[in-house]
Amino acid sequence: MKKWILVLIIVFNCVIMKAQYNDSTFYHVALTATGSLNETSTGNAYLLNNGLNFGIKKKDIVLNSATNWLYGKQNSLLSNNDFSSTLNFNLYKSLPHFYYWGLLNYATSYSLKINHQVQAGLGIAYNIIDKENFYxxxxxxxxxxxxxxxxxxxxxxxxxxxxxxxxxxxxxxxxFEGSNFIQNSFAKGDDYIIRSTNKLGIQLKKWISLTTSLNYNRMNITRSENLNLTYGITLDKYF
Known part of the structure; x- marks a missing residue:
């Protein structure tokens, strides 16, 4: 079942990537390639963090897909092999700055001790500040x-x-942008997930920037967590 959900997400990503242009539809593509390398006389470590985001905005709905892969080794031993792919939508059909959201997410993570994880959900959101340069x-x-x-x-x-x-x-x-989650289980108080991604970008041109990313994740049920600082480039295009 989980394999079919992953296939669905990948196929859907391919479908929206082939969407046709029109006057009332707007698209956003962002490709991020970052990493870190540390080599000393006693050992070495490297980390690669790659992500691809694609979004479509049309009238009252926004559809986004995001895929991320984190891979790393320390002293030739695997430290990270973490993959996630997410589909989500925002529906603006009510009060100003208020919308409904839905998501489907698939993840597998060596560092968080997860073979497979599938999440699906619905909720509400509100833009506390909604300006062009401050959100x-x-x-x-x-x-x-x-x-x-x-x-x-x-x-x-x-x-x-x-x-x-x-x-x-x-x-x-x-x-400077960030997205920070906490997901508590209704069944157990000590079963919670934390996901935090914060990025600092310095724009070189309209579509390219130098990027530093700080990511923290914790899966409390497995008593595992990771904290990663990477740097690289982001290619970002609206059309």
């Missing part, structure tokens, strides 16, 4: 989580999913 958003909702952990433990739970998202742009030169 702050808070959202909340319920997601269904079915997971297969590296310990061969299989479980299902419903989670409350709370997110804080922001984007600050200074003089078309500096961009």
């Amino acid at each position: 702050v958003n808070i959202s909340d909702g319920v997601v269904y989580d079915t997971s297969n952990l590296l310990s061969d433990t299989k479980y299902d739970t419903y989670r409350n999913s709370l997110r804080l998202q922001y984007r600050i742009k200074i003089k078309e030169l500096i961009l």
Whole structure:
């Protein structure tokens, strides 16, 4: 079942990438390639973090897809092999600055001890600040989580999913943005997930920037976490 969900996400990504242009539809593509390397007399480590985002905005709906792969080794031993792919939509059909959202997410993570994880959910969101160069958003909702952990433990739970998202742009030169989640299980108080991604970009041209990314993830049920600082480039295009 989980393999079919992953196939669905990949196929859907391919479909929206082939969408045709028209006067009332807007597109966004962002490709990020970052990494880090550390080599000393006693050992070495490297980390690669690559992501592809694609979005479509048409009238009252926004559709986004995001795929990310984090891979790394330390002293020739695997430290990270983490993949995630997400589809989400925003529906603007009510009060100003307020919208409904839905998502479907697939993930597998060596560092967080996850064989497979599938999440699907719905919720609401509100733009606290909604300006061109300053954006702050808070959202909340319920997601269904079915997971297969590296310990061969299989479980299902419903989670409350709370997110804080922001984007600050200074003089078309500096961009600071972040997306921070906490997902608590309704069944167990010590079963929670934290996902935090914060990026600092310095724009070289309209479509290319130097990027530093700080990512933190914790899966408390497996007592595992990772913290990664990477740097590289982002290619970003609206059309």
